[in-house]
Amino acid sequence: MNAWLRHHWLGFSQTARRLAATPLASLLNVAVIGVALALPLGGYVLLVNLQAFSRDIATDPQVSVFLAADAGKNDAAEVEKRLRAFPAVRAVQFVGKEQALASLKQRPGVAELVATLQDNPLPDAFVVTLGQAETALAQALERDIRMMPKVAHVQADWMWMRRVESALRFGRTGVALVAALLGFGLVAVTFNTIRLQILTQREEIEVSRLIGATDAYIRRPFYYLGALQGALGGGAALAMVNAGILVLNRDLSGLAGLFGGNLALEPLGAADGVAVAAFAAALGWIGSFLSVSRHLQKNSLQ
Amino acid sequence: MSAAPIISFSQVCKRYPGGYEALSDISFTIAPGEMVFVTGASGAGKSTLLKLIAAIERANSGTVLVGGQNVSAMRSGGIPFLRRNLGLVFQDQKLLFDRSVFDNVILPLQVSGHAYRDAARRARAALDKVGLLERERANPITLSGGEQQRLCIARAIVNRPSILLADEPTANLDAAYAELIVDMVHSFNQVGVTALIATHDERPIARLRARTIALARGRLAASPGTVGPPA
Ligand SMILES: Nc1ncnc2c1ncn2[C@@H]1O[C@H](COP(=O)(O)OP(=O)(O)O)[C@@H](O)[C@H]1O
Ligand SMILES: [Mg+2]
Numbered sequence: 001m002n003a004w005l006r007h008h009w010l011g012f013s014q015t016a017r018r019l020a021a022t023p024l025a026s027l028l029n030v031a032v033i034g035v036a037l038a039l040p041l042g043g044y045v046l047l048v049n050l051q052a053f054s055r056d057i058a059t060d061p062q063v064s065v066f067l068a069a070d071a072g073k074n075d076a077a078e079v080e081k082r083l084r085a086f087p088a089v090r091a092v093q094f095v096g097k098e099q100a101l102a103s104l105k106q107r108p109g110v111a112e113l114v115a116t117l118q119d120n121p122l123p124d125a126f127v128v129t130l131g132q133a134e135t136a137l138a139q140a141l142e143r144d145i146r147m148m149p150k151v152a153h154v155q156a157d158w159m160w161m162r163r164v165e166s167a168l169r170f171g172r173t174g175v176a177l178v179a180a181l182l183g184f185g186l187v188a189v190t191f192n193t194i195r196l197q198i199l200t201q202r203e204e205i206e207v208s209r210l211i212g213a214t215d216a217y218i219r220r221p222f223y224y225l226g227a228l229q230g231a232l233g234g235g236a237a238l239a240m241v242n243a244g245i246l247v248l249n250r251d252l253s254g255l256a257g258l259f260g261g262n263l264a265l266e267p268l269g270a271a272d273g274v275a276v277a278a279f280a281a282a283l284g285w286i287g288s289f290l291s292v293s294r295h296l297q298k299n300s301l302q
Numbered sequence: 303m304s305a306a307p308i309i310s311f312s313q314v315c316k317r318y319p320g321g322y323e324a325l326s327d328i329s330f331t332i333a334p335g336e337m338v339f340v341t342g343a344s345g346a347g348k349s350t351l352l353k354l355i356a357a358i359e360r361a362n363s364g365t366v367l368v369g370g371q372n373v374s375a376m377r378s379g380g381i382p383f384l385r386r387n388l389g390l391v392f393q394d395q396k397l398l399f400d401r402s403v404f405d406n407v408i409l410p411l412q413v414s415g416h417a418y419r420d421a422a423r424r425a426r427a428a429l430d431k432v433g434l435l436e437r438e439r440a441n442p443i444t445l446s447g448g449e450q451q452r453l454c455i456a457r458a459i460v461n462r463p464s465i466l467l468a469d470e471p472t473a474n475l476d477a478a479y480a481e482l483i484v485d486m487v488h489s490f491n492q493v494g495v496t497a498l499i500a501t502h503d504e505r506p507i508a509r510l511r512a513r514t515i516a517l518a519r520g521r522l523a524a525s526p527g528t529v530g531p532p533a
Contacts, residue, residue, distance in 0.1 A: 003415035010412060207396050210358065211457075212386035213413040214379075 011220035029193055033186050033233025038240040040179035047171045049265045054164045065126040066153040075150040076124050090131035097122045135161050183283055190226045190287025198295045222292045230284020234277035242267045307331035308496050314364035316350055324350040325520045337491040339507050340500040342517035348500035352467045357381045386414045389458030391468035397442045404438040410461045428460040448479040466497045
């Protein structure tokens, strides 16, 4: 083991020992950080699930494409071929003018009116079903279809999609705000923990300096402490959220019968866990960096 | 003196914040391997002189050379490495009572990045030299005053320094114990360590016929007790 590695290992083991030396205080800190992170994390999980859920329960978005009155069989075939070529399109159903008229005749009230017509005024049409409910994608598709030859009219109803999307966007902004606020809280909690730690350790710090410790040697364990505490807090948050999901899913399975859908929240996976722990560790590191810079500066010449 | 001095003060002045001049116009040199007592009444400036050597305090004017390095102009990043070459026994001991005797002694080696096994071996050797090996697991608070002082010496010599600076190592000890401590420092000096001992205790000086640097109110005193290094 070289000296550099040894220094880091020593810093890390000192940190772990310091955490273990005051188990209750460490546990409380980790719990505070865990709760602070669990709130935005829980919000995030709900959003992700809602997004998936809204795709599940909503009827897939449809676009009606009406051809020009003078469009022939070949034109219709050409348009259909092009419609099917879009990756976002899941199904294309042809509704011929005769078929449309026939279905109009079925409707009470309209039937008499239709009977007075000499020619069939209805155009051939396609009902296009999209695979994804995304406003931007759908609008681009709508534009493209409008440009096709022999397409007279395109009718799409995106309102419900817009509603869901703006609700989700609102939710995302809310979660981001809460995350920012509580992230700041995490930095503040770490700042204070490290301040207290520096106070209790000030004799050791002084002696270490007097016998040849570098500034980096003095600071390192505090950085580790902040980062480790953050990471543990992140882990705690993850555990809390997943435990919450477990409990919620038990209740949701009762609801599922009513909706007929698959109503279960997806718990956070390993990748999410690593990301949350890394994020929390980074915030903890920032908090300890600020604290160390603030509280160790004064006697740095010693 | 043929060898280049290991410590050299020239026209050093130290003024503490508040204007009090603790050392004025101090010049002297110490050869490698010398054992020197710094004497003077309380407040004469003995601790300040030792602190200037370890860069715990900085001179306001003049130069302090240690091992050829100008300590008074050293950037702060270099100070830890200067101190790793020094063994320090502090007037107020600065033992850590939140850890064992062994952990106190191993600290300088951890700080300088020694491998643990090697450091542990050296720490035990140092404890053995001061006769505290069987107390390695004890908390220093349970040691007697004299034992604590020996612990300080063990911590000071564990990194095999070339210079040992001991500030009042015999304070508050009875005559016999004081003699033991000074003999201990003397034994390290015998194997080549340059030793500076600040003390107001004149008893061991006469016995060892060592050189003294006498201070009076921050100035070098033309002390009758000054004896040259043993020939
Ligand atoms: N940090 C300090 N700030 C201000 N004055 C100090 C400080 N340290 C020492 N002094 C003063 O400098 C003088 C010399 O102190 P010191 O070197 O400790 O003397 P000694 O060790 O010989 O007793 C004393 O008058 C003391 O009050
Ligand atoms: Mg003193």
